[in-house]
Structure formats: structure tokens, C-alpha cells
Amino acid sequence: PTPPEDFFGRDDIVLTLANLFIGNDQRRIAILGAGGLGKTSIALHLLHHEIVAHRFKGREFFVGCDGVTSADGLASLILKILEALASASGNVINTLHVALAGALPTLLVLDNFESTWDAQGNHNAVRELLKKVASVKSVSVIITMRATDPPTEIRWSWSETIPPLSPTSAKYVFLAVHGPLPSGSNSDDEILDGLLKELDYVPLAIHLLAQVSRGFELAFMLKQWRGRQTQMLRLEAGMRTLDRLESVDVSISLSIESLDIKRNPGAIQLLGMLCLLPDGLFRWQERLEAIEKTFETATPDLFLLRKFALVYTARDKLGVLSPIRHYVLRYHPPDSQHAQCIY
Known part of the structure; x- marks a missing residue:
């Protein structure tokens, strides 16, 4: 795929990662963070x-790992992309290993790797696939993943959680997609600054806001945002189903699905509790201990939310990004007992 043109505030990260590929050493890179x-x-x-x-x-x-829920499925997809022949009867993971080992230096980008890694099924097989691929020294691997930590089965050359954009870069993204604001309009400039702040400078949310705002005054769009929140951050697709890049709600719902709220009801309740606090939960470690006196699973639930990058920590604050917060309060609000516990 072609990289997007409207790309601001990430050049330093790209250059840092590109410089890792100077020389011939194998590199394993994990690009992590919320959707x-x-x-x-x-x-x-x-x-x-x-x-x-x-x-x-x-x-x-x-x-692209979207919809690939098994190790064999991912191995087969990689073989297809490599245009390598898969054995009709052999183990497809071993076939991939042989194909990679016999090839020239190769770079594999496994995008949205969480789709395969977190799928319900034979997790051991996915783990083995990752280890097999990484064992080929001529193969470098980049994964993108909705997570805070990468798989621990291999040693990573670089692994970091991507932060939101800076206010300046967020504004560049909006204006690149939307077009310039009316010249000399200080009120529009102030409204835009406020809107971007309310979105917590999340790139996808800003990109979609810029597209749906074309032809409308920003004051009107601010009212729409405060009334509809993430429901307005979507493109029109007619009868076609929107994908994760066309709707903030679709993007967030994928992370919620990974959480598996039927098996982990306490986790979605804790997330809902945190979403009631726009500024985050301060002194969160001691506050969590207090919450745990009423809800025993609070700490393991937090570990789960952190695993899927649905929450973030900044010094003594535990928070939720604005688009996730609004989505959860609309579709998964906490019950009254949990809600009372957070205040």
C-alpha cells in the first residue's frame, strides 16, 4: 500500500526506525498503541x-492481519504474498520457514497483528509462527498492534507505544484534509484548537472530523461533536460496511472485541468507571487499592485494559483517550454501583 500523504508529527519516529536498518543486522520492531x-x-x-x-x-x-485468526491462515497469507508455493500436505508454518530461510534479505510488516495474536484458538501455534519467522536471521519483522506491550516470545530491537499528536501537528493534519480556514478568522482558529483538544489529538479522529467538516462552519461542528461525539466521526459509505479507517466507532469496537467483555465483565465496568473522569484518575495506584476493596478484580482488570491499549498512564494519572471515552460511555456505561465507586 501507498503511505498516506497527510502525515505530520511522526517524521522523527520514522527516521529513528529507518536508521535501525543501516547495516545488515536483523531488526524486530513493534509499533504499539490504541486504535x-x-x-x-x-x-x-x-x-x-x-x-x-x-x-x-x-x-x-x-x-494485513485483519480477519486472520489462525497461525496457519497467517502463514498461508504470507506465502501467498511472497508468491511462494505452499506444500499440499506439509506443515504450512514449516513451509514458510523454509521459504524465508532460502530467500534474500526480507522485511515483513505484520499489520494489526493483534487480530491473529489475540484470536480465540490455538495461541501456541501463533506463538510458534512468530518464533519461526524471527529465527530466520535474514528476515526483519515489523508488527503494528493494539497493545501496550509486544509478544514476549522474541527480543525486540525497538518497541514503543505511539503517543497522540502534538497540538501543532494535529492542526496540520486537520488543515491538510479540510483545507484552509477563512482568512483572519480568529474565532474559527480558537474553535478548531478547542475541537482538537477535545479529541485528545488522535489522528484518525482528526482526519475524519476534517472530512465531515467540509462545507460547514466550525461552530456548527463543535455543537455536533458535543451532541453526537464519536457517532459523527464517520464517512458516508451508502450500503457498504464502514471499515476501521472510515469510522472511529468501528475502530474502537475492534479493541473492545479483543477485550472479550462476556468473559471479562469487570474489565468493561472498570473502563466505564474511568471514562466518567474526563481528566483521568489521579493518584491512581492508591485509588485503585480503594476500588479493589469493593471490586476484587480491579487490578487484573486494569492489566487487561492496559494490554489492549484502552487506557494509558502518565505519571500518577490513569486516563482514557477522548474518542474511546465517549464511545464507552455511549455503548458500555458502568452500572450505578461501579459508577459510585469511582468518585
Whole structure:
């Protein structure tokens, strides 16, 4: 895929990662974070960077893991993208290993790897697949993943959670997609600054806001946002089903599905509780101990929310990004007993 043109505030990350590919050492990179932060965009810009292109000479492959829920399915998809023949009777993971081991230096980007990693099923097989791929020293791997921590089965060269954009970069994104504001309009400029802040500078939310705002005054869009929140951050698709890049709600729902709220009802309740606090939960460690006196699973529930990057910590604050917060309060609000416990 072609990297997006409207790409601001991430050049330093891309350059840092590209420089890792100077030389011939194998690299294993994990680009982590909540949905909508631009992990895929970073991976695509890295994939097309001149340093990477010079290193792998056309053997850079992008593998979208959406909907791939098994190790065999992912191995088969990679073989197909590599245009390598799969054995009719052999183990497809071993076949992939042999194909990679016999090839020139290769870069694999496994995008949205959580779709396969967190799928209900044979997790051991997915773990084995990742280890097999990483064991080939001529193969470098980049994963993007809705998570706070990468799989621990292999040693990563670089692994970080991507933050939201800076206010300045967020404004660049909006104006690049929307077009310039009326010249000399201080009120529009102030409204835009406020809107971007209310979105917590999440790139996908800003991109969609800019598209749906075309032709409307920003004061009107601010009222729409405060009334409809994430429901307005979607494109019109007619009868076609929206994907995760066309709707903030669709993007967030994928993370909620990974949480598996039927098996983990306490986790969605804790998330709902945290979403009641726009400014976050301060002194969260001692507050969590107090909450745990009433709800015993609060700490393991928090670990689960953190695993799927549905919450973040900043010093003594535990918070939820604005789009996730509004989505959860609309579709998964906490019950009254849990809600009372947070205050």
C-alpha cells in the first residue's frame, strides 16, 4: 500500500526506525498503541523509506492481519504474498520457514497483528509462527498492534507505544484534509484548537472530523461533536460496511472485541468507571487499592485494559483517550454501583 500523504508529527519516529536498518543486522520492531493513532501509517512510511528500500531491494512485504485468526491462515497469507508455493500436505508454518530461510534479505510488516495474536484458538501455534519467522536471521519483522506491550516470545530491537499528536501537528493534519480556514478568522482558529483538544489529538479522529467538516462552519461542528461525539466521526459509505479507517466507532469496537467483555465483565465496568473522569484518575495506584476493596478484580482488570491499549498512564494519572471515552460511555456505561465507586 501507498503511505498516506497527510502525515505530520511522526517524521522523527520514522527516521529513528529507518536508521535501525543501516547495516545488515536483523531488526524486530513493534509499533504499539490504541486504535487510530497512526501505527499503520508509520509502518507504511517506514516501508517506503529510502534506507529500507536500499536494504531490502524490493523484498519489503506488507501483510494485513485483519480477519486472520489462525497461525496457519497467517502463514498461508504470507506465502501467498511472497508468491511462494505452499506444500499440499506439509506443515504450512514449516513451509514458510523454509521459504524465508532460502530467500534474500526480507522485511515483513505484520499489520494489526493483534487480530491473529489475540484470536480465540490455538495461541501456541501463533506463538510458534512468530518464533519461526524471527529465527530466520535474514528476515526483519515489523508488527503494528493494539497493545501496550509486544509478544514476549522474541527480543525486540525497538518497541514503543505511539503517543497522540502534538497540538501543532494535529492542526496540520486537520488543515491538510479540510483545507484552509477563512482568512483572519480568529474565532474559527480558537474553535478548531478547542475541537482538537477535545479529541485528545488522535489522528484518525482528526482526519475524519476534517472530512465531515467540509462545507460547514466550525461552530456548527463543535455543537455536533458535543451532541453526537464519536457517532459523527464517520464517512458516508451508502450500503457498504464502514471499515476501521472510515469510522472511529468501528475502530474502537475492534479493541473492545479483543477485550472479550462476556468473559471479562469487570474489565468493561472498570473502563466505564474511568471514562466518567474526563481528566483521568489521579493518584491512581492508591485509588485503585480503594476500588479493589469493593471490586476484587480491579487490578487484573486494569492489566487487561492496559494490554489492549484502552487506557494509558502518565505519571500518577490513569486516563482514557477522548474518542474511546465517549464511545464507552455511549455503548458500555458502568452500572450505578461501579459508577459510585469511582468518585
